[in-house]
Amino acid sequence: MQWNSSLVQEKISFNFKNPELLFLSLSDPSYGKQINQPGSDNERLESLGETVLDLIIIDYLYHHFPYLTISKMTALRDKLSEKERLTNLWFGLGLGESYPFLDVNEERHRLRVKSSNPFEKSLKALVGAIHIDRGFSQSYNWVNKQLIAPLLERHQKDDKERVNPEKQVNLLGTTCLRTIAFDYLYRLLPYVSPGILNKLSKRLISKKQQIEYLKKLTKEDWKKITFEQDKISKKSFPSFIGAMFIYFDNENPKTRYRNSRKWFRENCINEDEVLYEAISLLLKEGIPQKWIIREILGYKSKNYDQGRERFYEIMDQSDTKHISGEEE
Known part of the structure; x- marks a missing residue:
């Protein structure tokens, strides 16, 4: 399909290094089926963007509204990320009449008023695409400019006293951990469905795993x-x-998320255990071993034998303690 990414980038006031990510964020699952490329759609980016959006909002509230109670913080987070608000932002950016790419019979103005619609999902996918393309700091700045500041800036008080600091840090950490876990899996496991990524993410941050991390x-x-x-x-x-x-924010706000993710990956994660769990779920769903070796482990045809050895090395872990536990 021929399309002009610069038109969309102008509308959203953001330039992508990789315009293919922008195109993917604009591709509804119905469009992926239409072009005979099911899976080449924005569902993975939507799931990632949802977690990133939550962290951006909680991060903003933690730093700009320290006087709020936890209940008011979470209520404000939910209000900022409600479906109708995200849908209105999508149309406010001038995207609703042409994007996302759809293959549906209903007219867009009818789809817009539905409780679950492709516009709010694409907004989340766009946040995910910006995050992958340019990093958390840039996605934070974009969401702040387009969504948060216009609604909250005028209501901010000059009150620096923090209410329930222990609970606020816990809320920030809980949201950050959820985002880091999903982000890590998104990058580790290309093409894997959001359903499996969510299942693995819940295992990765279960209470049982958190005890092990401590x-x-x-x-x-x-x-x-x-x-x-x-x-x-x-x-x-x-x-x-x-x-x-x-701590990382105090060191350098631009790299606070990247350094947090790096610390978690290097100090808490056993990647072979994660791959074992992921491959086990994929095999259970009937995904061929050959596809897993090529697409997940990254071994193409000329290195396939090496990839098969790596596959059996990962799966031959009968004595290894795998990630598991409560999915909370």
């Missing part, structure tokens, strides 16, 4: 967040992640 923390890890220790419980891994996010 056991891995070192004195050096705790030293990094000395300035936040009075605000967190040493029994709460999300609170620790929240404090680490703040």
